Amino acid sequence: MVPISHYLILTAILFTLGVIGVLTRRNAIIVFMCIELMLNSVNLSMVVFARFLDSMDGQIAVFLIMTVAAAEVAVGLALIVAIYRKKESINIDEMHIMQG
Amino acid sequence: MEIFYPYIFMGILLVTWLTSVPVMVLVERKVSGWLQYRVGPTRVGPWGLLQPIADALKFLSKEDVVPHHVNKWLYIFAPALMVFPAFFVIGVIPVGILTLGGKEILVQIGHTNIGILYVLAVSSLVVYSITFSAWASNNKYSLLGGLRSAAQMMSYELPMGLSILGTIMLVGSLRLEDIVNFQMNSAWGIVWQPLGALIFIVTAFAETNRLPFDLAEAEAELVGGYHTEYSSMKFAMFFLGEYCNMLTASVMITLLFLGGWNVPFVQGMNLEPLTQQVIQIAGLALKVVFLMFFFVWVRWTLPRFRYDQLMNFGWKTLIPLALANVVITAIVMAIVS
Amino acid sequence: MGHAVAFYVFGILAVALALATILHKNIFKSATFMAGMLFCLAALFITLDAEFLAVVQVLVYIGAITMLIVFAIMLTTRINDETRQKFNSQLWISSLATLGFLSLIISVVLRGGWGGVVTESGSLPPDMLGAIGTALLSDFILAFDVVSILLLVALIGALHIAKQDDRKLYVQESFVDDESSAVKNHVKETEEMHV
DSSP states (O other): OEEHHHHHHHHHHHHHHHHHHHHHBOBHHHHHHHHHHHHHHHHHHHHHHHHHTTOSHHHHHHHHHHHHHHHHHHHHHHHHHHHHHHHSOOBGGGOOOSOO | OGGGHHHHHHHHHHHHHHHHHHHHHHHHHHHHHHHTTSOOOOSSSGGGTTHHHHHHHHHHHSOOOOOTTSOHHHHHHHHHHHHHHHHHGGGGOOOOEEEETTEEEEOOSOOOTTHHHHHHHHHTTHHHHHHHHHHHHTOHHHHHHHHHHHHHHHHHHHHHHHHHHHHHHHHTOOOHHHHHHHHHHSOOHHHHOHHHHHHHHHHHHHHTTOTTSOTTTOHHHHTTGGGTTOOHHHHHHHHHHHHHHHHHHHHHHHHHHSOTTOOTTGGGGOOOHHHHHHHHHHHHHHHHHHHHHHHHHHHTTSOOOOHHHHHHIIIIIIHHHHHHHHHHHHHHHHHHO | OHHHHHHHHHHHHHHHHHHHHHHOSOHHHHHHHHHHHHHHHHHHHHHTTOHHHHHHIIIIIIIIIHHHHHHHHHHHOOTTOOOSOOBOTTHHHHHHHHHHHHHHHHHHHHHTTOOOEEOSSOOSOSOHHHHHHHHHTTTTHHHHHHHHHHHHHHHHHHHHHHHHHHHHHHHHHHHHHOHHHHHHHHHHHHHHHHO
């Protein structure tokens, strides 16, 4: 008996927290984690709508998003580790040079 | 009455899992002794039967050390995290059918149609405990052991999931009880999926960190692996979790490939339903006990892998084999139907 | 009733853990909190009759993705390593902007006629798993294929990045054995990389 608006407000709060993290933190891995947080909040809203509209399309979209997130993490973390080996730092503010 | 059955089953299964640990400790010591041509524990109680109690008392009475260099919060959290998935996983495991009050009731705590996936998902959480303990200990041996073990468990989860896929395709359901019923009506899973069974058993050894895959501990090179810094009950928690995971792995092998609670010939004997069902549950227990013995047997038969051998074996042998198994199963199924 | 209690408990817990994730000084603990938050979301999925997604959430997000992040943290930071300055200079302005965005969304949700209620028993098909599988291989086959190829590409890409590191390590090892040729190798190596 939960109003659907409460679910939506929850996803909005989680999404906002993710955005704040991405915009303000300096550590690349935390930024990465906050992107995951945003993806997850969107997933939750998709599942809520799937349930509300009695359709599975939302759940399938979530499944595909999870797959893409897994791919993104594999590449992104490999890049972060490679950058760390090169620059000894994963501070985003120091990554402003395009050339390695 | 019927709504209380899940709680009763929960109690019974939890007690079974917990009591299996001291029994397993004793069996491991005794069988190890037997395999190595020595007697094993004999001092505590008749034939050393009370040895597990002595072990537990020793763990309880030891000083509980928290070294000053550790990250306290994670250090204390990690052993608890080991036990949590070990008990959480019992939730969907069926151990038999009982006729109670004229109704056939599945002995299972929660009924869900994602049985195997749940087991895989929850048992994948064990790796957190290992990495947390490794990281929080702030010790190079712990960290090395933890990193190795985490990489090992993540690599062997893939072939484990793939090896089950053949069975799932044959049965067409993720429910463990459906898989057992399928085997009841035809042949045991090991006949249908010999390669899948082999891969699953090998990966089960790797997932429970048993020899020949116990690189996490590797006493000779890493002192004690991720639990080097742990003592007293915290160490016992790792122990408990490991043995519980071993029991779960044995039950899963039995359910998926050894016919579950299916006992040959018992259905043709015209017994009372309840007697027959009790015999079937005892049959399941017997198979599980044999697998536990098998775990100890392998421990003293095979030497430990080297780390690169382990990774090569996992990625270059097991995963292609498991994929081939899936493809072959699919082709055969397409031809037959 | 049960669903409502589960929703509020796990919802509040998820927000608290998300806050802890973005505010905590120690990255490793941040990752722990994120794993907890993902677990809460899995619980919320169950209240929405999406058991399959809940399990996939635990299996993929907690079991694999967060674990990979923990690995990356282990490779890039030292224990008890707490960053002194964790936020960059745009903390206040961006927080204010995002909070404005949040209030906008909330006001839209409250006014936009989302008056529906998530009831305890929905009318989704009971065999959700089979339905999802069938849909993935019929209506959504293109998306499914594209995602599969994306995974393959990501796998190869990650492997390629890791492989480059291997080669550098090899050069460093040979540096000890034979200095001059190793230097030449190294020069060649860097040239290749720049091309």
